[in-house]
Amino acid sequence: MPAHYYFSQSALLDYMIRYFLRWQVPVEDAAIAAEVLLSADMRGVDSHGIIRLNTYYGSRLRKGLINPLSPMTTLKETMTTIAIDGGNGLGHPLGVKTMKQCIEKAQGSGIALATVRNSNHYGIAGYYAMMALPHDMIGVSFTNSGPLVAPTHGKKAMLGTNPIAVAVPAHSQRPFVLDMATSIVPIGRVSVYQKEGKKIPAGWGVNNNGNITEDPAQVISGGALMPLGGPEIMRGYKGYGLALMVDIFAGVLSGAGFGEGVYGSSGNTVANIGHFFAAVKIEAFRELEGFKKDMDTLLTQLKESPKAEGEERIYIHGEKEFEKADRAAVEGVPLSEAAVKTLKQAGEQDGVEFDLTPI
Amino acid sequence: MPAHYYFSQSALLDYMIRYFLRWQVPVEDAAIAAEVLLSADMRGVDSHGIIRLNTYYGSRLRKGLINPLSPMTTLKETMTTIAIDGGNGLGHPLGVKTMKQCIEKAQGSGIALATVRNSNHYGIAGYYAMMALPHDMIGVSFTNSGPLVAPTHGKKAMLGTNPIAVAVPAHSQRPFVLDMATSIVPIGRVSVYQKEGKKIPAGWGVNNNGNITEDPAQVISGGALMPLGGPEIMRGYKGYGLALMVDIFAGVLSGAGFGEGVYGSSGNTVANIGHFFAAVKIEAFRELEGFKKDMDTLLTQLKESPKAEGEERIYIHGEKEFEKADRAAVEGVPLSEAAVKTLKQAGEQDGVEFDLTPI
Numbered sequence: 001m002p003a004h005y006y007f008s009q010s011a012l013l014d015y016m017i018r019y020f021l022r023w024q025v026p027v028e029d030a031a032i033a034a035e036v037l038l039s040a041d042m043r044g045v046d047s048h049g050i051i052r053l054n055t056y057y058g059s060r061l062r063k064g065l066i067n068p069l070s071p072m073t074t075l076k077e078t079m080t081t082i083a084i085d086g087g088n089g090l091g092h093p094l095g096v097k098t099m100k101q102c103i104e105k106a107q108g109s110g111i112a113l114a115t116v117r118n119s120n121h122y123g124i125a126g127y128y129a130m131m132a133l134p135h136d137m138i139g140v141s142f143t144n145s146g147p148l149v150a151p152t153h154g155k156k157a158m159l160g161t162n163p164i165a166v167a168v169p170a171h172s173q174r175p176f177v178l179d180m181a182t183s184i185v186p187i188g189r190v191s192v193y194q195k196e197g198k199k200i201p202a203g204w205g206v207n208n209n210g211n212i213t214e215d216p217a218q219v220i221s222g223g224a225l226m227p228l229g230g231p232e233i234m235r236g237y238k239g240y241g242l243a244l245m246v247d248i249f250a251g252v253l254s255g256a257g258f259g260e261g262v263y264g265s266s267g268n269t270v271a272n273i274g275h276f277f278a279a280v281k282i283e284a285f286r287e288l289e290g291f292k293k294d295m296d297t298l299l300t301q302l303k304e305s306p307k308a309e310g311e312e313r314i315y316i317h318g319e320k321e322f323e324k325a326d327r328a329a330v331e332g333v334p335l336s337e338a339a340v341k342t343l344k345q346a347g348e349q350d351g352v353e354f355d356l357t358p359i
Numbered sequence: 360m361p362a363h364y365y366f367s368q369s370a371l372l373d374y375m376i377r378y379f380l381r382w383q384v385p386v387e388d389a390a391i392a393a394e395v396l397l398s399a400d401m402r403g404v405d406s407h408g409i410i411r412l413n414t415y416y417g418s419r420l421r422k423g424l425i426n427p428l429s430p431m432t433t434l435k436e437t438m439t440t441i442a443i444d445g446g447n448g449l450g451h452p453l454g455v456k457t458m459k460q461c462i463e464k465a466q467g468s469g470i471a472l473a474t475v476r477n478s479n480h481y482g483i484a485g486y487y488a489m490m491a492l493p494h495d496m497i498g499v500s501f502t503n504s505g506p507l508v509a510p511t512h513g514k515k516a517m518l519g520t521n522p523i524a525v526a527v528p529a530h531s532q533r534p535f536v537l538d539m540a541t542s543i544v545p546i547g548r549v550s551v552y553q554k555e556g557k558k559i560p561a562g563w564g565v566n567n568n569g570n571i572t573e574d575p576a577q578v579i580s581g582g583a584l585m586p587l588g589g590p591e592i593m594r595g596y597k598g599y600g601l602a603l604m605v606d607i608f609a610g611v612l613s614g615a616g617f618g619e620g621v622y623g624s625s626g627n628t629v630a631n632i633g634h635f636f637a638a639v640k641i642e643a644f645r646e647l648e649g650f651k652k653d654m655d656t657l658l659t660q661l662k663e664s665p666k667a668e669g670e671e672r673i674y675i676h677g678e679k680e681f682e683k684a685d686r687a688a689v690e691g692v693p694l695s696e697a698a699v700k701t702l703k704q705a706g707e708q709d710g711v712e713f714d715l716t717p718i
Contacts, residue, residue: 075645110437138607168604178600178601201593206667209667229598230593235543244661248654248657253641258657284472295607298603301619307569308512
């Protein structure tokens with residue numbers, strides 16, 4: 001059995017759109033959500049892609065925990081800022097439409113910031129940051145998420161894996177696209193080790209006493225992930241600080257849930273996730289070509305710098321993902337057996353049969 | 360012999376101002392530089408404070424490597440942005456004056472961003488971020504610095520320890536003040552271990568082959584610091600990505616030096632450091648009191664969350680530093696013996712005698 005099945009982009013998009021339509025998601029929003037989910041699988045971030053169509057989106061739409069109409073209300077707006085209430089809608093259309101407005105505002109004002117409250121999981125943070133690239137802007141996106149990370153000296157999951165995404169265009173080089181959880185690893189990575197019966201590296205997570213454990217089960221049941229950096233001696237309080245910073249911008253500034261309050265106390269309430277977006281017009285600061293050529297110089301300097309013993313390549317952030325997307329555009333989009341299985345289940349359960357033929 | 364001598368704030372300020380005036384620094388700028396340096400010692404970040412008066416600022420002023428007049432030229436300006444050339448001046452007055460403009464602009468426009476190129480070391484990044492707090496704004500500051508950090512899979516120091524500072528006001532709680540180098544530790548921390556004849560924790564730095572070493576001498580001579588996270592298995596490429604992000608905002612966007620180019624190839628050239636500042640008016644997004652009370656709730660939730668075994672307290676970023684500053688305001692500002700020694704040397708060398716009496 002192959003580890004992955006390959007599907008055409010258009011077939012997957014078509015399937016996902018049909019699936020969202022079945023839940024009364026408007027066609028425009030369905031197309032956006034499908035596109036963002038597909039982009040994750042294209043870029044190799046399959047944990048945030050199509051595998052969640054059923055397990056997250058379908059599951060919550062089915063329970064009435066997401067409003068399929070994703071109604072957007074503008075709470076406050078200035079020349080440079082916009083604060084949105086997402087009406088408990090799908091995170092992807094809310095995110096894409098808000099980032100679009102942010103970019104439009106930045107065309108005029110040089111910079112713009114936007115917040116969204118009352119939203120749901122929006123997929124990969126990097127998608128929204130990258131929307132700025134064709135406009136010769138720097139894009140930024142943060143989102144908060146359900147509590148999984150313990151603060152330094154703590155043992156209870158109090159903060160989400162709260163990602164930071166920043167995208168910056170270059171000239172001949174590929175753009176810099178940082179898209180990072182502020183925990184060391186996402187919880188899904190720990191689950192993979194558990195399924196494979198393997199120990200996790202010491203430092204990824206703590207048990208229910210707050211001690212570092214190599215047992216993935218202890219992290220998942222009653223424990224917590226550690227923030228980037230890990231223990232105090234390795235300055236894990238910096239990762240904790242970054243996770244908290246994201247929660248402030250995406251959660252508190254937007255008026256969404258924050259800290260323990262994201263998803264409420266049980267899993268059966270609305271998520272009230274918050275997002276934060278920024279667009280920065282490079283030409284507000286300096287001439288565009290000079291900026292892009294300096295980006296090329298900096299990225300090339302790094303890539304061509306001397307390698308550590310045993311290493312052959314230094315990567316720029318986003319580079320691996322661009323290469324995967326290029327490959328997927330030619331070879332098809334790889335879906336794991338688990339992803340195909342959950343799509344088939346979704347189809348049976350919800351009457352939208354997953355009948356796609358692998359390439 | 361005491362580990363520290365305590366001095367009054369006003370006496371230290373007075374001495375530092377006299378020292379800067381001796382180098383033809385205008386009195387307004389001298390007062391700013393003294394104030395920023397003092398604030399580092401007050402907050403316990405003594406590596407970035409008065410100890411550098413001679414070793415960094417005096418040393419470079421003496422060699423003509425800093426322009427004491429710190430002439431500011433506005434390269435580009437809009438309602439929301441300002442790009443400054445710092446004329447190779449002192450980082451502190453350039454930083455303070457630019458952040459002030461940023462805050463003024465944000466009063467009108469909701470948000471403002473600023474860059475400074477052609478500057479020098481500006482002390483603690485947190486000082487500039489914290490300037491936003493009395494204005495009920497979120498403050499942000501980044502700066503790049505000389506190459507000390509190797510990219511993931513690399514062995515050569517290509518990026519600075521490039522700090523990120525973010526300050527956010529709360530209601531009854533102290534503000535959140537994140538002020539973190541994007542390396543695990545600064546190089547000064549490695550030097551302390553070397554002086555004390557101690558091994559460093561595995562992961563702080565690499566030797567000249569790019570392998571992790573516990574020998575501080577190998578990191579300092581021919582090796583490099585590791586970015587936050589450390590090795591790849593602990594996701595050190597995220598710290599590398601944050602260091603690179605700071606270099607893009609502070610170095611490339613400003614038109615300053617970046618990567619290996621900061622301080623040129625030898626130490627005897629101008630620094631051409633770049634800074635980045637942002638001010639965000641909270642009321643552009645939501646009502647201020649609600650925001651501040653939510654900040655209190657989030658920070659209190661974290662501090663009161665269950666402690667790991669053996670731990671008694673969970674800190675919010677900046678909290679330890681505020682407590683130290685409160686203590687220094689009562690007991691005097693602690694200076695290490697090494698700091699006092701370098702001030703005395705500065706006095707003898709430059710004719711500004713350090714004749715302060717410890718409290």
